[in-house]
Amino acid sequence: MDLTLTDDQAAVVELFSSFFARESSPAVVRASEALGFAPMLWARLQALGAGAISVGESFGGGGAGLLDAALAVEQAGRHLAPVPLVEHIVTSRLLERVGAADELAGVLERGDPVSLALRPVATTAHLLPGGAVVPTFAALTGERLVLVRSEAPGVPTPNGSGLAVADRSVVDGAPLARGASAVGAHSTAVDEWRLLTAAMLVGLADAALEIGVAYVSERHQFGVPIGSFQAIQHGLAEFPGPVSGARLLVARAAWRADHDENDRLPVDASMALLFATELARSVTSRVLHYHGGYGVMEEYDIQLHYRRARGWPAQLGDPAAELDRVARLLYGPSGGR
Amino acid sequence: MDFARDPAILAFQEEVRAVLAEHLTTDVLERVDATGTHHDWGLHRAIAARGWLAAALPRELGGQGRGADQLAALFREVELAGAPYDGMANTMMVAFVLGHLGSAFQRAEVLAPLLAGDAIPCLGYSEPDSGSDVAAAATSAVRTGDGWTITGQKMFTSLAEEARWAFLLTRTNQDVPKHRGLTFFLVPMDDPRVEVRPVRTLSGKRTNITFYDGVHVGDEWRVGEVDDGWQVMLVALAFERGVAGGVSDITALYDAALAHLRDAVDDDGRHLLDDPHVRSRLVRVAIDKEVAELLGDRAAWAAVNGIPNQEGAEAKLFGTEAFGRAAGALLDALGPAGLLVHAALDAPAGGTLEHAYRYAPILTTAGGTSEIQKNLIAERTLGLPRRR
Numbered sequence: 001m002d003l004t005l006t007d008d009q010a011a012v013v014e015l016f017s018s019f020f021a022r023e024s025s026p027a028v029v030r031a032s033e034a035l036g037f038a039p040m041l042w043a044r045l046q047a048l049g050a051g052a053i054s055v056g057e058s059f060g061g062g063g064a065g066l067l068d069a070a071l072a073v074e075q076a077g078r079h080l081a082p083v084p085l086v087e088h089i090v091t092s093r094l095l096e097r098v099g100a101a102d103e104l105a106g107v108l109e110r111g112d113p114v115s116l117a118l119r120p121v122a123t124t125a126h127l128l129p130g131g132a133v134v135p136t137f138a139a140l141t142g143e144r145l146v147l148v149r150s151e152a153p154g155v156p157t158p159n160g161s162g163l164a165v166a167d168r169s170v171v172d173g174a175p176l177a178r179g180a181s182a183v184g185a186h187s188t189a190v191d192e193w194r195l196l197t198a199a200m201l202v203g204l205a206d207a208a209l210e211i212g213v214a215y216v217s218e219r220h221q222f223g224v225p226i227g228s229f230q231a232i233q234h235g236l237a238e239f240p241g242p243v244s245g246a247r248l249l250v251a252r253a254a255w256r257a258d259h260d261e262n263d264r265l266p267v268d269a270s271m272a273l274l275f276a277t278e279l280a281r282s283v284t285s286r287v288l289h290y291h292g293g294y295g296v297m298e299e300y301d302i303q304l305h306y307r308r309a310r311g312w313p314a315q316l317g318d319p320a321a322e323l324d325r326v327a328r329l330l331y332g333p334s335g336g337r
Numbered sequence: 338m339d340f341a342r343d344p345a346i347l348a349f350q351e352e353v354r355a356v357l358a359e360h361l362t363t364d365v366l367e368r369v370d371a372t373g374t375h376h377d378w379g380l381h382r383a384i385a386a387r388g389w390l391a392a393a394l395p396r397e398l399g400g401q402g403r404g405a406d407q408l409a410a411l412f413r414e415v416e417l418a419g420a421p422y423d424g425m426a427n428t429m430m431v432a433f434v435l436g437h438l439g440s441a442f443q444r445a446e447v448l449a450p451l452l453a454g455d456a457i458p459c460l461g462y463s464e465p466d467s468g469s470d471v472a473a474a475a476t477s478a479v480r481t482g483d484g485w486t487i488t489g490q491k492m493f494t495s496l497a498e499e500a501r502w503a504f505l506l507t508r509t510n511q512d513v514p515k516h517r518g519l520t521f522f523l524v525p526m527d528d529p530r531v532e533v534r535p536v537r538t539l540s541g542k543r544t545n546i547t548f549y550d551g552v553h554v555g556d557e558w559r560v561g562e563v564d565d566g567w568q569v570m571l572v573a574l575a576f577e578r579g580v581a582g583g584v585s586d587i588t589a590l591y592d593a594a595l596a597h598l599r600d601a602v603d604d605d606g607r608h609l610l611d612d613p614h615v616r617s618r619l620v621r622v623a624i625d626k627e628v629a630e631l632l633g634d635r636a637a638w639a640a641v642n643g644i645p646n647q648e649g650a651e652a653k654l655f656g657t658e659a660f661g662r663a664a665g666a667l668l669d670a671l672g673p674a675g676l677l678v679h680a681a682l683d684a685p686a687g688g689t690l691e692h693a694y695r696y697a698p699i700l701t702t703a704g705g706t707s708e709i710q711k712n713l714i715a716e717r718t719l720g721l722p723r724r725r
């Protein structure tokens with residue numbers, strides 16, 4: 001086992017950490033709250049080739065696997081990047097998986113973001129991630145995987161996390177695959193979404209912890225920095241281990257998927273998503289609390305993290321459902337004995 | 338990044354498992370259970386015969402020079418098997434110190450029998466008034482003639498009942514800051530002025546209070562320089578770096594719980610594994626187990642690569658706290674049957690989970706409490722301002 005980043009991986013981290021630090025500042029995040037999307041940021045990401053990072057080279061992508069994608073989107077998460085990058089990556093990979101070469105070529109050429117309905121859909125994809133802005137998205141309806149191209153509404157359904165979610169009709173979707181292969185391909189895409197969203201949440205949690213450390217080191221009460229109070233030190237000291245643990249859970253899951261251990265992805269992805277979700281929520285609520293009254297003022301950044309820690313994973317559903325899913329995968333169906 | 342297991346480590350793990358399969362018999366486990374002494378001479382000598390007691394010592398000092406990843410694998414296997422390994426751990430640590438700092442006399446008289454598996458040491462750090470604040474040790478060592486007279490009391494001197502020497506932390510200077518007046522000695526436990534008083538703990542594990550009533554030892558039994566005991570302590574801690582004990586206990590617990598729950602039914606014949614609460618609890622433990630293992634691997638990896646950080650503290654804090662959560666949650670999942678201890682014939686999983694609940698507080702206390710780990714992390718990982 002070697003946890004050292006390879007030169008290539010270190011380059012990915014370096015590239016995206018400086019990119020998002022520059023292009024997805026808190027000011028950009030705030031300015032994008034109403035739409036849940038930063039068009040300029042997306043354009044620059046596309047110029048970097050980020051959207052195609054994990055698409056196969058034969059399809060004109062970067063040929064990197066899920067691990068590189070996870071390293072990249074962790075940086076997006078750290079800076080709360082208001083772009084549907086995770087959805088775009090997993091949907092592009094989905095198109096590749098079902099052999100939809102023309103559709104994928106179209107996506108790569110147009111450069112617009114694409115998304116994915118995370119739950120099976122009847123006629124409307126409710127609260128589609130990025131639904132307010134993506135012209136194209138994939139959905140599983142019946143046992144058909146379809147690709148829908150329609151005009152994006154341009155306004156999200158009002159929500160508390162500054163997300164570009166909106167309802168979209170799937171009625172006129174073009175079929176990509178049917179039956180078990182459609183269901184399987186969709187399910188893998190949703191697992192990849194789980195995993196990459198977990199990576200985003202790791203970045204978010206780590207950033208929130210840094211914000212907390214900086215704040216409590218500066219804020220004085222009773223004549224001393226509040227970070228010198230042991231209650232606060234211990235409240236924060238709980239987190240570095242779990243943040244590293246969550247990052248390793250994600251990295252190992254991605255590494256396994258990249259090394260043809262795909263059968264582990266469903267369990268790994270659900271575990272990573274649940275652990276990272278709960279971690280991101282506890283870090284952000286504790287750090288917000290350690291801001292005292294300032295934590296609830298809009299001008300402090302921690303509230304941005306606090307809201308997204310709730311919102312990002314909620315796009316899939318109740319995170320506790322991951323518990324049931326892992327139980328089913330590991331122990332068989334309930335009542336199966 | 339590469340998450341593939343190193344073949345050399347897998348092979349070493351196999352070797353360890355083979356030794357455990359041969360020497361960790363039901364008899365051994367029953368005896369440990371009855372006496373509370375977490376040591377077995379047969380198993381210990383088998384480990385010694387393979388040179389593993391010197392695994393951590395560099396080759397030039399006569400050891401095997403195994404890296405932290407291999408040491409972690411050794412501890413992982415003994416933990417997973419539920420082997421009584423405290424004697425092994427004490428020996429490896431003291432051997433590591435003597436290999437680095439021991440005199441020729443100490444190597445011949447102490448290190449050699451230690452490595453041969455003929456004798457084990459106990460660790461005399463904690464005292465009635467100094468536990469977490471270990472540097473506040475008050476047991477005094479006073480120069481008398483060409484040696485030292487040692488007087489005081491140690492708490493939690495585990496394995497004193499089997500040990501040939503105590504690796505004893507004493508105060509040799511009252512007039513300097515506490516870290517600068519400490520000196521280590523090896524004190525023969527068969528000295529008539531040493532008294533060992535047994536203490537049983539709630540998991541059944543035995544530890545001891547030990548008394549040193551004017552024990553006289555020659556200067557050749559001093560380890561390291563006079564008043565330089567803290568440096569000796571740092572060498573001892575260097576052995577532990579990367580080998581965060583207690584990170585695999587949760588894996589053993591999870592495996593035992595799952596093996597039991599696969600077939601367990603309640604009084605009405607309902608399968609426990611169909612109960613959504615039971616399933617959720619198990620999955621939570623499964624996730625914590627993965628994280629604890631990964632953090633343990635990371636601590637070993639960081640130590641092998643000389644990365645200075647608090648990985649060991651982070652792994653111990655997470656792993657031992659998760660063990661406590663897991664023990665409680667899994668025990669509840671058993672319902673009333675969870676009350677039953679090993680001695681009850683139909684205790685679920687042989688009483689493993691019930692025992693884990695009583696064992697959990699040891700993990701979060703011994704070897705530095707969770708609060709002490711948090712202090713370290715706050716200071717060193719997070720760089721927070723000096724504590725109030």
Ligand SMILES: Cc1cc2nc3c(=O)[nH]c(=O)nc-3n(C[C@H](O)[C@H](O)[C@H](O)COP(=O)(O)OP(=O)(O)OC[C@H]3O[C@@H](n4cnc5c(N)ncnc54)[C@H](O)[C@@H]3O)c2cc1C
Binds near residue numbers: 468492704705712
């Ligand atoms: C089964 C067992 C075996 C042991 N074996 C050995 C052995 O072989 N040799 C040996 O020398 N010792 C041994 N120990 C002792 C062990 O190392 C100590 O128990 C431990 O270091 C804590 O010390 P204490 O018990 O005096 O608790 P204290 O230090 O009194 O701590 C009491 C509580 O206060 C908290 N606390 C203390 N200081 C701080 C602080 N600065 N900030 C915040 N909270 C704090 C602690 O976390 C703890 O919750 C063993 C202990 C057990 C339980």
